Amino acid sequence: MLETRAATTADAALITAHRRAMFAAMGRTQDSILDAMSRNFEPWAARMIAQGKYAGWITLDDGRAVASAGLLVLDWPPHPLDPDCEHRGYLLNVFTDPEHRRRGLARVLVDICLAEAHRRGIRVVTLHTSDAGRQLYEGFGFRSTSEMLFVEPVEG
Amino acid sequence: MLETRAATTADAALITAHRRAMFAAMGRTQDSILDAMSRNFEPWAARMIAQGKYAGWITLDDGRAVASAGLLVLDWPPHPLDPDCEHRGYLLNVFTDPEHRRRGLARVLVDICLAEAHRRGIRVVTLHTSDAGRQLYEGFGFRSTSEMLFVEPVEG
Numbered sequence: 254m255l256e257t258r259a260a261t262t263a264d265a266a267l268i269t270a271h272r273r274a275m276f277a278a279m280g281r282t283q284d285s286i287l288d289a290m291s292r293n294f295e296p297w298a299a300r301m302i303a304q305g306k307y308a309g310w311i312t313l314d315d316g317r318a319v320a321s322a323g324l325l326v327l328d329w330p331p332h333p334l335d336p337d338c339e340h341r342g343y344l345l346n347v348f349t350d351p352e353h354r355r356r357g358l359a360r361v362l363v364d365i366c367l368a369e370a371h372r373r374g375i376r377v378v379t380l381h382t383s384d385a386g387r388q389l390y391e392g393f394g395f396r397s398t399s400e401m402l403f404v405e406p407v408e409g
Numbered sequence: 410m411l412e413t414r415a416a417t418t419a420d421a422a423l424i425t426a427h428r429r430a431m432f433a434a435m436g437r438t439q440d441s442i443l444d445a446m447s448r449n450f451e452p453w454a455a456r457m458i459a460q461g462k463y464a465g466w467i468t469l470d471d472g473r474a475v476a477s478a479g480l481l482v483l484d485w486p487p488h489p490l491d492p493d494c495e496h497r498g499y500l501l502n503v504f505t506d507p508e509h510r511r512r513g514l515a516r517v518l519v520d521i522c523l524a525e526a527h528r529r530g531i532r533v534v535t536l537h538t539s540d541a542g543r544q545l546y547e548g549f550g551f552r553s554t555s556e557m558l559f560v561e562p563v564e565g
Contacts, residue, residue, distance in 0.1 A: 330454070403534045403546075
């Protein structure tokens, strides 16, 4: 039986494991980096959930967690797209266990996250997609942006 | 004489005027939206500057403000690109008065913003570019991302 419930601080380890698996599936496979990320992400997630800034959902199949997703509330400057709002939603950690894919679990989770953004009065939601996820998000009305990213080179 | 100085809370109105002019130059010309954004952005900017989360710089030409830019410090989940960091920098409000363009003022401001990110231990900086700005940012090493954005439709 499928069931979706809200995440609590007790789910920080599970969410972290899903985040790690998500990045590994996208080709970020260097263990030392994933270890560092996981070590730092888990307490961060617990804190953000406790502060109400990270709203997460977990999909259970006969009690076993098989998918999850989160909506992070970012402080954001009032912008023409939503001029009365000081926040933007950020959809992250959308993950489904490989053996439970193609059942529409991610779609349900994204729908819940967008409803949560609506409930909080947040009209703009962003995410970073993998190639595999693009079509799903386009179906919800997500469109590509002009975002650019800079990473400071490691000295060496 | 050209001079660049750090912004203070007293510059919130100037930064807001530059932000408005920047969006107008990018084709967002609906006054009611720009009015609402400006009304909300100005106190937001003053608060963020006071909290040390918005680091702004103003370029003066013989004492007159002719360009400005800002670096906003976002709370961000630890990520493989910078696994020990809970922040990401966001470069915004990069604006030069039309009659002072093509003098390299934006380049100097972006350089200062990236140095500020480095000083704060932030290795990843993002922005949203206009078509006109893309080449400048590419020169600094910024690359396009897979970001997607959803805006809740206005009921009608």
